[in-house]
Amino acid sequence: MSAAEGGVARVRDAAGILWVGRGIAVVAGLLLVAFPLLSDDQYYQNMVILSLVFAVAATGLSIITGLTGYVSLGQGAFVGLGGYTVGVLATHHPDTSVWVWVPVAGLVAAAVALALGLVSLRTRGPAFVIITVAFLFLVQVVAINWRSVSGGTEGLSLPLPTWSADIANWPFYYSLVGLLALQLLLSWWIRRTKLGTGLVAIREDETKAATIGVNLPVEKMIAFVASTVLVGMAGGVYGYYLTFIDPRGMFNILLSVETMLALLVGGKATLWGPVLGAFIVEPLNEYTNNNLGGGNARLLLFGGLLVVIVLFLPQGVLPAVESLLTRLRTRGRAGLVGARIGTGGGISSLTGHLSLVDRPTGEASPPPLLEVKDLRKSFGGLRAVDGVHLTVPEGSITGLIGPNGSGKTTLFNLIDDTIRADSGEIWLGGERIDGLPSWSRAHRGLGRTFQITRLFREMTVLENVVAAQRSFSWGQLGRIAVSGAEARAAEELLEYVGMRAFRDQRANDLSYGQQKLVELAQVLMLDPRLILLDEPAGGINPVLIDRMSEMIRELNSYGKTFLIVEHNMPFVLGLCDPVHVLGHGRTMASGTPDEVQADPAVLDAYLGEDFVPEPRDPVAPENPSMGEEVRRP
Ligand code: ADP
Ligand code: MG
Numbered sequence: 206m207s208a209a210e211g212g213v214a215r216v217r218d219a220a221g222i223l224w225v226g227r228g229i230a231v232v233a234g235l236l237l238v239a240f241p242l243l244s245d246d247q248y249y250q251n252m253v254i255l256s257l258v259f260a261v262a263a264t265g266l267s268i269i270t271g272l273t274g275y276v277s278l279g280q281g282a283f284v285g286l287g288g289y290t291v292g293v294l295a296t297h298h299p300d301t302s303v304w305v306w307v308p309v310a311g312l313v314a315a316a317v318a319l320a321l322g323l324v325s326l327r328t329r330g331p332a333f334v335i336i337t338v339a340f341l342f343l344v345q346v347v348a349i350n351w352r353s354v355s356g357g358t359e360g361l362s363l364p365l366p367t368w369s370a371d372i373a374n375w376p377f378y379y380s381l382v383g384l385l386a387l388q389l390l391l392s393w394w395i396r397r398t399k400l401g402t403g404l405v406a407i408r409e410d411e412t413k414a415a416t417i418g419v420n421l422p423v424e425k426m427i428a429f430v431a432s433t434v435l436v437g438m439a440g441g442v443y444g445y446y447l448t449f450i451d452p453r454g455m456f457n458i459l460l461s462v463e464t465m466l467a468l469l470v471g472g473k474a475t476l477w478g479p480v481l482g483a484f485i486v487e488p489l490n491e492y493t494n495n496n497l498g499g500g501n502a503r504l505l506l507f508g509g510l511l512v513v514i515v516l517f518l519p520q521g522v523l524p525a526v527e528s529l530l531t532r533l534r535t536r537g538r539a540g541l542v543g544a545r546i547g548t549g550g551g552i553s554s555l556t557g558h559l560s561l562v563d564r565p566t567g568e569a570s571p572p573p574l575l576e577v578k579d580l581r582k583s584f585g586g587l588r589a590v591d592g593v594h595l596t597v598p599e600g601s602i603t604g605l606i607g608p609n610g611s612g613k614t615t616l617f618n619l620i621d622d623t624i625r626a627d628s629g630e631i632w633l634g635g636e637r638i639d640g641l642p643s644w645s646r647a648h649r650g651l652g653r654t655f656q657i658t659r660l661f662r663e664m665t666v667l668e669n670v671v672a673a674q675r676s677f678s679w680g681q682l683g684r685i686a687v688s689g690a691e692a693r694a695a696e697e698l699l700e701y702v703g704m705r706a707f708r709d710q711r712a713n714d715l716s717y718g719q720q721k722l723v724e725l726a727q728v729l730m731l732d733p734r735l736i737l738l739d740e741p742a743g744g745i746n747p748v749l750i751d752r753m754s755e756m757i758r759e760l761n762s763y764g765k766t767f768l769i770v771e772h773n774m775p776f777v778l779g780l781c782d783p784v785h786v787l788g789h790g791r792t793m794a795s796g797t798p799d800e801v802q803a804d805p806a807v808l809d810a811y812l813g814e815d816f817v818p819e820p821r822d823p824v825a826p827e828n829p830s831m832g833e834e835v836r837r838p
Contacts, residue, residue: 267473397686621646699723
């Protein structure tokens with residue numbers, strides 16, 4: 206089967222599974238809506254109502270935890286806050302309908318999430334988890350001690366429902382169904398937008414996401430608020446349903462644990478997984494409470510489930526079923542294994558998407574596009590970059606060479622703020638940028654590839670390219686990610702680098718050379734003025750190396766400026782002018798390739814006695830590289 210057919214079959218399979226999933230979701234939704242009409246059983250109605258509360262909480266949590274990768278154990282606090290908002294307001298305004306306060310509960314949850322996010326979203330990983338737990342306990346302590354408002358440990362009694370006893374649970378039931386529908390809609394929509402792609406990028410590699418223009422604080426904050434608003438409202442309905450709330454019940458950490466468990470059981474990165482998980486975990490929880498005495502049995506249940514998930518279904522139930530179906534349907538098919546890198550499209554197709562200009566020729570001394578002045582960075586006692594001065598003239602292909610460990614990658618990291626410099630100045634196009642965060646530097650025209658490619662491994666090739674955000678605007682965040690002019694630009698960039706046949710392939714499945722090409726397309730999507738390439742020819746085959754230098758030359762002839770770190774000497778010396786040489790974190794020499802090759806200090810420190818300048822020795826290996834080991838920068 207050809208690559209294209211394989212790709213089409215794969216897409217068809219995915220669509221087939223999607224439709225099966227949608228069918229099941231519709232049936233489950235209808236059953237859910239019809240249930241109170243079909244059965245009067247209070248026990249089961251109660252069970253479904255509680256499951257609905259957890260389903261809203263877990264679906265909300267999937268935005269910040271599943272999509273964005275920030276594990277929050279404070280989700281239960283937003284249910285509690287919602288309950289308390291409604292409880293407090295309802296007891297103080299006995300004449301107003303309790304339902305009025307439910308949207309207010311959502312606003313309170315959002316405001317608290319905003320405040321908490323300002324602090325907690327500056328941290329990552331375990332620190333974030335701990336802050337969310339601390340937050341949960343903090344809210345509980347406040348609820349216990351602020352007696353005049355919250356009623357302290359005695360709790361609050363809410364007004365009893367005023368409607369007919371015949372339909373006792375219906376309003377609670379259907380308002381929760383409505384909130385779940387809204388939460389699912391919100392999650393579904395966020396996933397499809399540029400915001401959603403940015404969030405996945407943050408989950409996969411936050412530092413890298415910033416270098417391609419993703420505004421980290423804004424996008425994380427939106428995710429955090431979006432994961433709590435409707436949860437606060439559901440908490441309000443939940444409080445009204447319970448008619449009695451107290452701090453130990455509403456802010457019990459087990460609520461957060463159960464929410465997290467629902468997310469993990471169902472599948473944290475899926476839309477419906479959290480709902481499925483909630484309807485598995487909460488009934489089990491009810492069962493252990495009623496039939497096995499609760500308490501320790503409940504803890505055993507939670508712990509046991511967690512172990513089962515970690516050991517057997519690390520992705521959750523839904524993704525496991527999905528991959529099983531995919532495997533059954535694609536058995537014996539080759540997929541894209543036979544696909545080849547294309548020969549690359551012409552650059553003219555890119556003119557609509559990139560600002561490509563004919564380079565002004567004959568300019569004797571073009572202005573510097575990048576200027577680095579006395580830049581310094583130490584790691585403990587090691588001065589990795591020790592006072593570097595460097596200029597990259599506009600329109601040039603500037604080379605940066607130097608022995609392993611001389612600070613080239615670190616210098617790139619400082620220029621794009623992957624690591625903040627200790628001191629020094631960085632000027633881009635006449636503007637000082639060293640105080641700016643990564644994404645602002647990207648928006649000002651700085652693009653950068655990594656020595657060890659850093660694609661978002663769980664995204665497809667096309668999504669990786671589309672993930673780049675050329676500028677920041679609120680409107681852009683809400684736009685559908687893979688559509689319109691953006692998607693066209695991404696496809697054409699992929700065509701240009703020869704990777705269009707792989708557009709629906711997961712980045713994880715690409716070879717190293719292919720990843721380099723996709724990363725180049727991704728960076729070009731930013732339409733950068735200056736492109737930093739960290740060893741573009743490292744670890745790829747000779748044909749690709751030739752194609753790489755051809756593309757660099759071509760893009761350069763259309764006005765793109767390059768700064769290139771590379772160990773492959775023929776590649777650098779054939780392409781770059783001027784060349785800077787770095788040694789021990791300092792600029793050792795700068796000049797034309799000829800000047801640098803003749804510099805005795807450079808020969809001594811770097812090129813060595815074995816180095817044979819042009820013409821090349823016919824028996825020398827095809828691509829003499831300095832043999833740097835592959836390691837993360
Ligand atoms: P090059 O790219 O020129 O091979 P690097 O910039 O990667 O060199 O590294 C320069 C020096 O700084 C090396 O000694 C390296 O071990 C050290 N270094 C780089 N990054 C870090 C880091 N994040 N923490 C500590 N040391 C680092
Ligand atoms: Mg390096």
